[in-house]
Amino acid sequence: MGLKTFPGGIHPHDNKAFSxxxxxxxxxxxxxIVIPLSQHIGAPAKPVVKIGDExxxxxxxxxxxxxxxxxxxxxISGKVAKLAQFNHPTGALVQGIEITGDGEDKxxxxxxxxxxxxxxxxxxxxxxxxxxxxxxxxxGFPTHVKLSPPEGKTIDTIILNGVECEPYLTADYRIMLEQAEDILTGLKILMKIVNAKKGVVGIEANKPDAIKLFKNLLKNEKNISVVGxxxxxxxxxxxxxxxxxxKRKVPNKGGLPMDVNVVVQNVGTAIAVFEAVRYKKPLVDRVITISGKIVKNPKNIKARIGTYYSDLLEYCGGTTEDISKVISGGPMMGxxxxxxxxPMTKGSSGLLLFNKKEAHKDSEDVCLRCARCVDICPMNIIPSFIAHHVRNDDWDSAEKSGVMDCIKCGSCAYVCPSHxxxxQWIDIGKIKVSEKNRSK
Incomplete structure (x- = not known):
């Protein structure tokens, strides 16, 4: 069976060879460590410890x-040192809990x-x-919520996302090679919870060894398959x-995967699900890629949630040049x-370091009406029109043009010859349209 895909999209250099x-x-x-209380979509967690607690x-x-x-x-084991505001991988300041370790890992x-x-x-x-x-x-959507469809909605398919299409990132690739059986057990747990009859593992073609491994492990499974x-x-x-x-199309204008009877989970989430159900182990660690041309020794590290990015980089030997830009996540959506x-969070997939030349950005020019952003948009919207409406504070037109349907993949900005x-304009539009709708 041939490889499958979707309309639109781009082909950036993957830069995965580093790691x-x-x-x-x-x-x-x-x-x-610092444990931010907002590591997910939804209400922040509420502390149940105080300073000085072990x-x-x-x-x-x-x-x-x-x-x-x-x-x-x-x-980690240790003592609560602070309840305060700390840096967050989104660039914001959020409430968090600092814990000083005792080095004993109890x-x-x-x-x-x-x-x-x-x-x-x-x-x-x-x-x-x-x-x-x-x-x-x-x-970072809470997994138990995804597994709780409203009355009248049924889930017949669970898709595990092993694509990892962001350049540089290789953490999911490594866990697929090194923990494939745990991933598949997690998939079976997810299928049982929602009574799904079909499971699918989606893996991109640049990971042929992972595709081969999963196909071999699934050769006797009738209701779980691998899609290249x-x-x-x-x-x-x-x-x-x-x-x-x-080939199911999730509707625009607020449509969700459950509207087409599907739930999608990341392969790393499947491992966390397996460990939670079998061992009652909380999600307190994850694999993260530390990469970039200037990183001395790029790695895929299994680290404790709350570990500072500075400690992760130090474990990789630091950098060979001055750091001009740091990205949490991938270069497209990070x-x-x-x-x-x-501190790294449950959603921290990567830490990328760039020098001055790599971080350089060209200044904006006027729109050429070339329509490149239209041709590649995977959501079939017109990014340049939305940006125009946002610049003119025309929130109604921005909404009608599909600003809320944008998935912020960054493909449009990547191909724009006017830079x-x-x-950024679409992000502003999303915020303003949300504010407008809430005030109604």
Missing amino acids: KDKKIEPMPLPKK VLAGQKIADAGGFVSIPMHSS WVELVDESSFMELSAKDMKERIAEAGVCGMGGA LHLKYPQGAEKQLIYAAT FAIPSLET IKLI
Whole structure:
């Protein structure tokens, strides 16, 4: 069967050679961590500890702030040092809990339940919620909420996203090679919870060894398959992945995957689901790619949530040149951050370092009406029109032009010959349209 894809998209250089062959390395315990209370879509978590409290690794330190929220857990053992505002990988300041480590890595008691697949769907979902599992490849949507479709909605397909289409990032690729069986067990748990009859693992064509491995592991499975996908960005975006894998089209104007009977989860999230259900292990660590031409020794590191980016870079030997730009995440959809004194979160997929030449940006020019942004837009909207409306404070026209449908993949800005900051304008438009609609 041929490779599958979606309409539109671009082909940036993937720059994955820096780290794709680097096996996952567990990082030594950090001396201190910061656990931000907002690592997910939804209400921030609420602290249940105070300064001076001693905590264990895996201990809950903040309750979920509502149904669309998740609890937070300490990733090391030690003492609560601060409850304050800290840097966040989005560039914002958020409330967080600083913990000074004791170097002993003392854990809460975990379990090893061999009969975990016999648990009820309700019990499985409760363990996932208690473990603080959220999406680890995108916006950080609470996993238990995704697995709770409203009455009248049924889910017949679970898609695992192993695409990792962002340049430089290789963490998902490495976990697919090194933890494939755990990923597939996590998929089976997800399928059981929503009673899905079909499972799909979507993997891009630049990972042929991962495709081969999963096909071999699934050769006797009747209801789980591997879908090979064309090498194209943003192949890993939720709606584009659903279309490529199933030919189902999620509606614009607020449509969700469950509207076409699908739930999408990242492969890293599937591992977290498996560990939560079998071991009752909270999500307190993840694999993150540290990469860039100027990084002395790019790596894929398994690190504790809350570890400072500065500690991750130091573990990689630092840089060979002065750092001009730091991106948390990938270069297309990640966030430029002002300081390495920023803690990694459950959604931190990468830390990228760039020199002055790589970070250079050309100044904006006037729109040429070339329509390149229209030709490649995977959401079939007109980014240049939206930017024009936003510049003129015309929020109604921006909304009618589809500003809220934009997935902020950055493809339009990538191809724009006038270097117009289309995503920044669209971002402003999303904020203003949301404010307008809330005030009605």
